[in-house]
Amino acid sequence: MAEENAQQQSYGGGGGSRSSGPGGPGGRPGGPAKRGKRNFVRKKKVCRFCVDKADFIDYKKAEILAPFIQERGKILPRRMTGTCARHQRWLTVAIKRAQNIALLPFAAEL
Amino acid sequence: MEERLYDLIFILRPDTPEADIDKVISTLEHAATEKGGKIDSVNKWGRKRMAYRVQKLREGYFVYMVIRSSHGEVVKELERRLKVSDPVIKYLTVRLDEELKRQDKLKRHRERRAARRPRKTVAPAPATPGAEQAAAPTA
Numbered sequence: 001m002a003e004e005n006a007q008q009q010s011y012g013g014g015g016g017s018r019s020s021g022p023g024g025p026g027g028r029p030g031g032p033a034k035r036g037k038r039n040f041v042r043k044k045k046v047c048r049f050c051v052d053k054a055d056f057i058d059y060k061k062a063e064i065l066a067p068f069i070q071e072r073g074k075i076l077p078r079r080m081t082g083t084c085a086r087h088q089r090w091l092t093v094a095i096k097r098a099q100n101i102a103l104l105p106f107a108a109e110l
Numbered sequence: 111m112e113e114r115l116y117d118l119i120f121i122l123r124p125d126t127p128e129a130d131i132d133k134v135i136s137t138l139e140h141a142a143t144e145k146g147g148k149i150d151s152v153n154k155w156g157r158k159r160m161a162y163r164v165q166k167l168r169e170g171y172f173v174y175m176v177i178r179s180s181h182g183e184v185v186k187e188l189e190r191r192l193k194v195s196d197p198v199i200k201y202l203t204v205r206l207d208e209e210l211k212r213q214d215k216l217k218r219h220r221e222r223r224a225a226r227r228p229r230k231t232v233a234p235a236p237a238t239p240g241a242e243q244a245a246a247p248t249a
Binding site: 053055056059060062097099100101102103104105106107109 | 117119121160161162163164170174200201202204209210212213216217220
């Protein structure tokens with residue numbers, strides 16, 4: 001937790017010094033100075049498959065695909081998971097295949 | 111025509127006796143060889159919980175096999191047999207060779223890039239032999 005906070009602060013400071021940017025989020029001059037006001041910084045998400053250098057995503061391994069679906073069975077969007085476009089494309093195909101063979105649910109059962 | 115690679119997964123009723131499972135597999139093998147295909151491997155995953163109910167069943171006996179064939183007739187025949195077969199509740203065939211081809215391409219691409227990269231790292235490398243030489247007399 002402490003590490004995260006430290007990271008966030010450093011990010012915030014960086015944003016302040018880069019106030020010449022074209023109206024980016026948190027790029028407002030004096031933004032970091034006013035504490036507790038719009039002082040959230042998004043953590044940079046990295047595509048997990050790129051980290052692993054995955055050349056293809058196996059639809060048979062449901063445990064790999066499971067983190068990318070919602071409780072209700074929906075596929076999580078890229079903006080939530082940070083997956084890159086190419087891997088998201090492969091991922092959706094893999095998830096859909098897994099659904100077809102009952103390794104993953106289409107929708108939560110109730 | 112070039113050879114194609116398929117994944118075939120099918121799910122049997124969980125109460126199917128072991129003998130019947132083997133029978134289903136062997137009939138599929140026969141059918142495949144008859145049509146000029148070849149079954150590379152058969153892998154019984156065993157009883158697993160399914161993600162949703164199929165024919166009111168929550169569990170199923172999963173069997174996974176890899177099939178090689180040069181034309182789609184084999185898959186057609188195998189799927190027909192699976193459809194007819196009573197203990198089979200679900201099946202899925204996926205053609206994989208094109209994905210593998212893509213995978214190979216990416217791998218080769220990455221290797222080529224990796225092979226190119228050392229040139230950059232060679233530049234600072236001469237520093238280390240020098241350091242070694244310097245370290246050698248003292249040792």
